[in-house]
Amino acid sequence: MVKKLGTRDVYGEVLVRLGQQNPNIVVLDADLSCSTRTCKFAEAFPERFFNMGIAEQDMISTAAGLAAAGKIAFVSTFAVFATGRAWDQIRQSLCYSQQNVKIVASHSGITVGEDSATHQANEDISLMRNLPNMSIIVPADGIETEKALEYLVKYDNRPVYLRLSRYKFPVIFDSQYVFRKGKAIVLEEGTEATVIAIGLMVSRALEAQQMLKEQGISVRVINMSTIKPIDREAIISAAQETGAVVTAEEHSIIGGLGSAVAEVLSEQCPVPLKRIGIKDCFGISGDADELLNYYGLNAQSIVQSVKEIIDKKKKV
Amino acid sequence: MSLPENKILELKEIARQLRVEVLKMLTLAGSGHTGGSLSIIEILVTLYFFKLRYDPKNPTWPDRDRFVLSKGHGAPALYAILARLGYFNEAELKKLRKINEMLQGHPYNISTPGIEISTGSLGQGLSAANGMALAAKLDKAKWRVYVLMGDGETQEGQIWEAAMTAAHYHLDNLCGIIDANKLQIDGSVCEIMNVEPMKEKWEAFGWQVLEADGHNLHSLSTAFDQCEKIKGKPCMIIAHTVKGKGVSFMEGKVGYHGVAPTEEELEKALLELR
CATH class of the missing domain: 3.40.50.970 (Thiamin diphosphate (ThDP)-binding fold, Pyr/PP domains)
Incomplete structure (x- = not known):
């Protein structure tokens, strides 16, 4: 449990x-x-x-x-x-x-x-x-x-x-965890793509990482808990070392984590990017878990996006 | 302890000099809010030369009284007084609104000594002043908070949120002042969006309301003295003023709200202020 x-x-x-x-x-x-x-x-x-x-x-x-x-x-x-x-x-x-x-x-x-x-x-x-x-x-x-x-x-x-x-x-951290503002945390190392997530999507990203690992795909997972000032170095090295990035947030893909990461990537290290989040629409009533699935804010959707982005990377 | 006659004469002369300074600053800047700066001169003079406790050499002295200019566009008048008191060099006044200089178009606490909090977007100063008054109460400190608003500014909804807060928390260490100059950019306050009856509104919100002639130092100082004695509730002084006060062709003229005098207008104005 x-x-x-x-x-x-x-x-x-x-x-x-x-x-x-x-x-x-x-x-x-x-x-x-x-x-x-x-x-x-x-x-x-x-x-x-x-x-x-x-x-x-x-x-x-x-x-x-x-x-x-x-x-x-x-x-x-x-x-x-x-x-x-x-x-x-x-x-x-x-x-x-x-x-x-x-x-x-x-x-x-x-x-x-x-x-x-x-x-x-x-x-x-x-x-x-x-x-x-x-x-x-x-x-x-x-x-x-x-x-x-x-x-x-x-x-x-x-x-x-x-x-x-x-x-x-x-809960993903233990009591020894040290928080530093502006410092991203690499939770899992990986080579083929990076998932950068915030909030509840971090635990979903870790789930997705396990599922992908079982399928032989190696993915880095980053917790970008400070959106501003954003850890540019962590984004750039993820892009350089894994070549593709997926962002995951329980927020609009406009103006949030996805945008912040896109800004850094497009200026400093353009690589294929896919943003998971609410796609410029208002929400609806419903049970929280049902809504997360409805808007694709789950591990399955991260797995899917990672596969897509790796394909895209190979085509570039 | 109201103002003695000789002191009133002295302060009247200071008010005259400040008007001259404000008009010169605005003309040099080439833009700015003339009417609403001239209407608050006596209010500021009474506060800074009679009521407030402060130390220009130590602007963040913890026991100072706080003054918040919620109607931030009156900045030139406040800058002129702060410079005269020695918060910063009077030479700064000539560089009002110029690039990379201390004095911003509206009060900015980070660049300018003596400014407690940035204002300009209207309606926020009373809330901030409430916060300061709450802090003073928590610390059982003796310092008081004064906040100056425009009459048009009270059209902002936040003012009335803050009006409730001050009364709810019994902020008797807070004194509000309304510069009731009866005009706003688009015309007269009563025609654009009537705020009357002001006295009854503030009373209904739980305030003690005093009225004063906003250009009469005796009337203002008496009101400030009275305000200090009120216990258990905040006090609002409605100061009746004339926009553009002191310059005949600017008095009561909407056109001088956000417009600086030209060189010729300055010359004419200075003749009147001799």
Whole structure:
């Protein structure tokens, strides 16, 4: 049985621990504290928790003000509201003003499920990626979520967008794992192609790698948990050494991981590329697992894409 | 402790000099917001020469009062006052809006000492000021937060989100000021999108509301003193002003919202401000 952890559940617990260690940490939420798990921090430190009501724009700029006065502000709500509703506030109050605000958004991607397209954020990475001074981190499991949170409090005082999920992820790292912002992790070595994945697609990529291995195909798997600043070296060496790249993300293929990798490849080392993700469409209601299959966000689809890209590579 | 008469005379002279400075800066820059810079001069003079605690030699002094210019397009007036106080060299004023210089078209906290947070896109400053006031409360600090908005700016929905927040968290260490100059780019505020009745709106949102003559130093200083005594809720001072104040041919003229004076206009204006 694969151990699974909800990245938002880990967030809720780690936030309380970080709050105990650092009295400067404050947390803001927009009426979704039970869903984002910031309610645990609210219970432990009621005086340092601010429920801002259903008002995301105000929440972001208020967090900027708290940070300007020396606080470390965590801001949480669903990914779709955190990024879409408050983009200009994030741009001016956080990024341009360079404030120490950490946006930790839950309920990203299609796996929000039954709540349908209005609540499924498939465009959030794209919205955050074009902002100067913004970092973007998408943890591959609960352990990486914990390590990233610890890292961000300790080493980073710029705005960051940490993308979490409602859906529970298989655990792939052990407690010794060391997170470094901007550093990709090669999880499996391989020679014929590279799969670069983020979030829950990392565990799918590892599954696909096993399936391909059984068929005699050797594939490198990279966890690109920091989308920005992206690890260009890891992408270039993967392209040079394996000659073909597949990206896999639970996000639109426009503006997210696939685009970021394509930008690096096309400028520095063009090789055949295939992007797995949501193909420029809105989602629909459904069970999360059914939706992942419906949109081709699974190991089978990665296997298929790897085979296609290897064929393409041979033809080039 | 309201302003004594001799001090008022001194500050009136400073306000006159600042108007001259602002007009010169804008003419040199060749662009910028004239009307809304001239309407906030007395508000800024009262704050910086009477009310605020700060140290230009140590702009990030933790116990300073915070001032946020939410209506960021009033930047020239703020820059002129900050330079006069010694936050940066007065020579910078001549390079307003020029490439690779300190003074950006709208306030930028990273480049300019004395700017607490970047503003320009309207409606965000009150929220940021609330955040600062919350931080002061958490730290049990004595410093206060002042935030200046435009009347047109209160058309932004975020202002009303922030209005709720300030009252909900009982931010009595926060003072809002509305530069009620009655005009916005496209015309008069009441014709474009009426924000009246302002007093009743802010009161309904849980604020104590004071009104002042925004060009009268005595009226403003009295309001700021009163504001400090209010407990348990935030205070809003509606400062009634005239856009383009101090230059007859700019007063109440929509056309001077986002337009800098020409050389000839500057000459004419300076004659009036002698």
